[in-house]
Amino acid sequence: MNKAVTTTSLALALSAALAVAAIPMTAHAAEKDKCFGVALKGKNDCKAGAGTSCAGTSKVDYQSNAWSMVPKGTCEQTTSPTSPTGFGQLQEFKAKSA
């Protein structure tokens, strides 16, 4: 905890912050630590999905013991120091029989 906070230190910090904020940011300052996200789309519309064979109708139900899938995305490129396999202990999930 910041037990040493004094009213003077608050004023000093604000004063320093104002000085920093008043200066235009350089192009690459702290580039690694910040990032703009993408523009969002609208989620409400009145379209219908095309046909009846889309992903949504495929039979998937892990509660009935049918779920055996492994993530196959960018998680495979990560490394975890605590994982013996190197990338996050991925294994096929087998639901317990009900």
Add this chain to the structure above:
Amino acid sequence: MNQPLSDTPFMGDAASAASPVLPSRAGIGLKPEHFRDVLAQTPELGFFEVHAENYMVAGGPFHYYLEKIRARYPLSIHGVGLSIGGQGPLDEDHLARLAALLERYQPESFSEHLAWSSHAGRFFNDLLPLPYTAQSLAHVCAHIDHVQERLGRRMLLENPATYVQFAASTMAENEFISQVVCRTGCGLLLDVNNVHVASVNHGGNAHDYILGLPLHAVAEIHLAGFAEATDSIGQPLLIDSHGAPVAQAVWALYAFTLGLTGPKPTLIERDNAIPELAVLLHEARQADAIMERLFKDSVPGTESQKAPA
């Protein structure tokens, strides 16, 4: 929730005699993907239409762009979540959000669907069908009366694209719609693609369907593309996908409709596989060209833009 039918249909025309209407020209659906292009190009276009629910957020880019675009173009606000065909009472919170949105943007038109999308507190995000019976007619009319009173304006009701029919139905869809228009004074948003889709899906005749509608009430037309599937015996089942250009058969049906109604504000709808803005503008120009060919003497855009008295 049966409310008594109103004895006095909402007097939309009288109440809004001096309010502006959409021009009888082609417009397109406004997609966030095109916000910047629209502002940069300010294309020649009759109007933009937005889905009301997408703008039921407090602030940020959606409102920033819609305000700028609305300042330059006529606007239609098209609801997709009011569930007018629902069996329970209308969602008053949702009506309040709609009222606030209409107050903020003062659109030339507000429309919703002859369908339901919410039931028992769940929202299904699809336009679901209802049986056409005396009971459902009373129910839909009560809902539309309530909407028009709550929003203080006339609404347009859109005919649906459907994939099934109900054994319980006692009247045809166009007959049902005629009754609704007659009893509530609402206008009709005639989706010509939906007419084509429903006619194919239910073995009907699209021309007869249109001839059986209250065409005097048509205040806007929708055009869109569909996808093709088949039913269990291999006959065509069309899906209202909004993901393709307007089909030739629908353009023909559009021209047939215009011959009966005169020029009307016409929306090109695309919600799936959204192309470049230029592609949609090109389709809008096709609709304008049909109107110009059919009504050479009247300049599109001036036809229904009556000057306020």
Add this chain to the structure above:
Amino acid sequence: MSDHDDFAATLLSDTGDCPPGLRAWNGSDPAQRFAVYRNNVTVSLIDALADTYPVTQAMLGEEFFRAMARLYVRAEPPRSPVLAWYGDSFPDFVQGFPPASGLPYLADLARLEMRYVQAYHAADASALPMADLAGLLADANALAHVRFSLHPALETVRSRYAVVSLWIAHQGQTPANSLGEINLDLGEAALLIRQGLEVEIVRIEAGAAQFIDCLRSGASFADAVHSAAPFDLSNALALLIRGGAITHFTLQE
């Protein structure tokens, strides 16, 4: 009146059933036609989740993500017709989803993505002029008791895992290039701040995130600093001021 009860219940079931009372003009099986509606509902809601959680989807791959999202849609269909916020409980679902337990950071990553959506659509507000803030320097004692109001679009995230780095690595052209260098078990915090029309995510110290959360809950300047773990106060303030995130203040008598 139970027509819609049957129809609605069958929409969210996994059987090939069809609600009673449907027919087709040509005698074809109404169940196959009804399946169009069931498909629309499921696919459109999974699409809505995929829009909100693109990085979560990228990490898992589309197939796994959509299969998981489908179970969520069945379990928790929307309660509101406004879909912008649909899936706000999805991170909790992910956290309790056994097949994803090998990726313990996933739920926090999803939380970060939902906060992004919230920041994107939050109310607009004007930043306090810097001169007004500078005016506070005149009285150091009063400054300690000032309560700052922050921009409605401001959000913070704190995680035991490196979810901010994961998120940043997925923006831009080559998402996965730097993934191998991220130490997943290193906790991170972030500030989401909307400037103009864009939401920026900035990695910050955990203490700074605590400080900002305290300010948001109405604590005074001094109390917020006191209750946070050690952090660079002037850095945090500069970030808030530069981002236009301080919108108002009140002086305590």
